[in-house]
Amino acid sequence: MGIYVWGTGCGASELLEQGFDLERVEAFVDSFPMGDTFLEKPVILPQQLDISDGDLLIITARHADAIADRCCQLGIPAERCLFLKNNTILLDRNEACSAAKEILGEDLLKKLIPKQRMVPTPAQLNPHSLPEKDLSNDYVRLATLELLCRRLAEVPGAAAELGVYRGFFARCINQLMPNRKLYLFDSFEGFAENTCAADSFQAAHRNTAIDKVLAIMPYPASITVKPGFFPESLEGLEERFCLVSLDVDFYQTTLDGLRYFWPRLEEGGYLMLHDWGSPKLPGVAEALVAYEVELGCKIPAMPLCDVGGTLVLCK
Numbered sequence: 034m035g036i037y038v039w040g041t042g043c044g045a046s047e048l049l050e051q052g053f054d055l056e057r058v059e060a061f062v063d064s065f066p067m068g069d070t071f072l073e074k075p076v077i078l079p080q081q082l083d084i085s086d087g088d089l090l091i092i093t094a095r096h097a098d099a100i101a102d103r104c105c106q107l108g109i110p111a112e113r114c115l116f117l118k119n120n121t122i123l124l125d126r127n128e129a130c131s132a133a134k135e136i137l138g139e140d141l142l143k144k145l146i147p148k149q150r151m152v153p154t155p156a157q158l159n160p161h162s163l164p165e166k167d168l169s170n171d172y173v174r175l176a177t178l179e180l181l182c183r184r185l186a187e188v189p190g191a192a193a194e195l196g197v198y199r200g201f202f203a204r205c206i207n208q209l210m211p212n213r214k215l216y217l218f219d220s221f222e223g224f225a226e227n228t229c230a231a232d233s234f235q236a237a238h239r240n241t242a243i244d245k246v247l248a249i250m251p252y253p254a255s256i257t258v259k260p261g262f263f264p265e266s267l268e269g270l271e272e273r274f275c276l277v278s279l280d281v282d283f284y285q286t287t288l289d290g291l292r293y294f295w296p297r298l299e300e301g302g303y304l305m306l307h308d309w310g311s312p313k314l315p316g317v318a319e320a321l322v323a324y325e326v327e328l329g330c331k332i333p334a335m336p337l338c339d340v341g342g343t344l345v346l347c348k
């Protein structure tokens with residue numbers, strides 16, 4: 034009996050934090066592995082999986098739909114797959130309706146079938162909308178980003194993300210605002226020493242690399258990478274911003290990020306404070322409280338019901 038874990042990121046770390054014994058893992062599975070091992074276990078490609086009776090595949094990555102399709106292609110039976118992150122799937126009740134294609138024809142059916150997207154597709158207005166597969170990662174967070182970027186068309190300034198990890202969210206910003214300068218701040222080696230991150234959480238966040246992040250950016254010419262620990266990594270950078278994604282999980286760096294970015298945000302700009310509503314990462318909301326005390330006022334903001342409970346601060 035073998036247990037395989039699909040994903041070498043935060044989901045895998047959460048699984049171990051819940052008390053799952055790392056020794057039971059045969060191998061980790063990743064379509065885009067950052068290295069040959071993770072937590073001293075081998076990392077294999079999906080096509081190397083050989084799941085037989087008695088084995089279990091635990092899927093900790095968030096792209097549940099795409100991974101389910103891949104498992105199907107690889108002949109991995111659904112009864113061997115446990116999806117830990119399928120909370121963002123919107124059910125299409127028509128999947129089993131094979132008669133519709135025959136009766137209506139494929140072209141008309143494609144136009145009629147419900148899409149995951151609940152806000153209008155901005156394709157006519159902006160050719161740089163996000164593909165459906167990105168939206169399925171965290172619909173509310175990404176559809177909101179898309180709408181915010183539309184609002185930012187007239188606002189000057191660069192975009193930035195503090196806390197990039199493997200570049201998933203940064204890629205979406207870059208896709209939606211191809212001509213904006215986009216600063217990417219990350220240590221690319223996890224959290225600072227004095228942060229009380231659990232070992233597996235730290236290991237998951239070390240599992241990235243600048244070249245791999247740059248390789249997935251659709252418009253790499255707009256990117257400026259600022260590697261190293263923040264705020265030292267700023268190295269005196271003076272810039273104005275229209276959009277900032279602040280996603281560093283813990284108190285001190287969140288506070289440092291607010292202190293730097295909020296005064297430099299243009300009027301009409303947005304700062305997306307990820308995990309503000311997360312019960313697992315209380316330091317994020319605490320940092321905002323501390324910063325508002327320093328400022329002497331409350332910042333106008335709108336919370337989102339996305340996976341991390343993002344708070345959108347509005348200038």
Ligand SMILES: C[S@@+](CC[C@H](N)C(=O)[O-])C[C@H]1O[C@@H](n2cnc3c(N)ncnc32)[C@H](O)[C@@H]1O
Nearest residue numbers: 196197198201202219220223262263280281286
């Ligand atoms: C949750 S991940 C970011 C995920 C990413 N925003 C996304 O949505 O795909 C947090 C990142 O913050 C980075 N980080 C945390 N503290 C930092 C610091 N003081 N300086 C630089 N990077 C830091 C970690 O290295 C990690 O990659």
